[in-house]
Amino acid sequence: MRARYLITAVGGDIGSSVIRHLRKKFSRDCLLGCDITPYAGGRTDAGEFFLVPPFTDAAQYTDFLLKECAARGITHILPMTEGEIIVFDQNRKLFEQAGIRLMIQDSKLLQIALSKWETARTVKEIGLKSPRTWRPDDGECISYPVVVKADRGCGSKYVKVAKNRQEYEMALEAVADAVVQEYVGSPDEEYTMGVFSDGTQTRSIAFRRTLCGGMTCTAELVEDEKLDKIAKVTAKNLALKGSINIQMRKHDEDYFIFEINPRISGTVGFRHLLGFEDVLWWLKLLDGEKGFLDGVCQEHPPVVGVRTFGETIFRECAVPAKSDPLEISARGGYCC
Known part of the structure; x- marks a missing residue:
């Protein structure tokens, strides 16, 4: 057929x-x-x-x-x-x-990745770093700024940065089923990493990115042993088969995971142009093919991708x- x-x-x-x-x-x-x-x-x-x-x-x-x-x-x-x-x-x-x-992805991974709360808890359990995360009614001592976001759902309209008590209360009114995270790093140190595994081998590609209206508009290819370790530890502990996207900020030389997207991400076009063809790999995995990751050749820095419009x-x-x-x-x- x-x-x-x-x-x-x-x-x-x-x-x-x-x-x-x-x-x-x-x-x-x-x-x-x-x-x-x-x-x-x-x-x-x-x-x-x-x-x-x-x-x-x-x-x-x-x-x-x-x-x-x-x-x-x-x-x-x-x-x-x-x-x-x-x-x-x-x-x-x-x-x-x-x-x-x-x-x-399988149901278990989806349950983790589709919840910001579960993502933060799981990241900590597997020995990686995540911003301190709590529920609004946990009685945590708050040091501003903080990030208020919907536990489930994506998009910038469900994410609010509160710099004081008044903004925090307004954010809680605007965001349903909220979780709160400490504000880590700066927008200049935001990273997105595609991770693919066939259940045996793991491949990853990472970009330092700038955002325009919630989308990646420039993506600078980066290589870092710490990022490679994060990819492999995450893939192993989540029993990954297929592709996910990990979003992070870098602070004091450490990477803090604040989101795992259990799907193909917005940098897919950049990735494919650089030899990281995770959509094609995932289709081969679904069809039961073996060994398709052997000999995969990806480009290396310096490379910068720019999103264009038509x-x-x-x-x-x-x-x-x-x-x-x-x-x-x-x-x-x-x-x-």
Whole structure:
């Protein structure tokens, strides 16, 4: 059976980057994209594109995708957002029974990584460093500034830096199910590291990054034995198979882990350009291939990646209502 890959959320920065780089390895007719909006930039790299209902209605979303996979011969699904990953994890047996391979981490790792609280606790347990983390009602003695963030969820709107008591109380009102962390380091010393393991070998790639609107806009490739150790210790203790992203700040020559993203991250495009092709490796792992990490060649510093932007024009023959058929041609507008 010929493999056909569905990449979700191709209107986002991660999904559009993933499908763009897969397009260099696979023919267009093997690549499918979906999104909740028809104006998804990544759709131009897909052989087929279709709209999906929001994942917030998990039952509808799951039922819809199972039917689409059967109708379109989809063999692999690559979820790009954490909300979708949660839905796929909850329904992974249904997809496995349908013969569909999911590019998501196992449930135990997801439980840890999708919770800032559990991440901090686990990082400490395995002997690595994390900012001091507590619940608002723990009675901790607070030394400002502190970071208030949602225990679950991603995005800068759920993260507040409080420099005094008034800002702290305002942050707690704005952020539901909050955890609090000490403010460590500075934005100039923020690092993001992709870590991939096939269960035996571990590979990693790290960048010192600058952020623009919550996204990495420049990424300076760095090599450090301490980062390599963090990658290997994390992979071993989390029984990692596949790819994760570790976010850190450097302070007094130590790296403090403040987040682990159990998915492909926003630096995936930079990584693939430098030989760290973790999306392709993960697909090979799902297909049971062996030895694909042998002889992998990655670039070395000095290298700086810069995120660029482009424009896409969609000339539609009609714009259907959400209740209308969801089929869209990838290149030429709606099928009407």
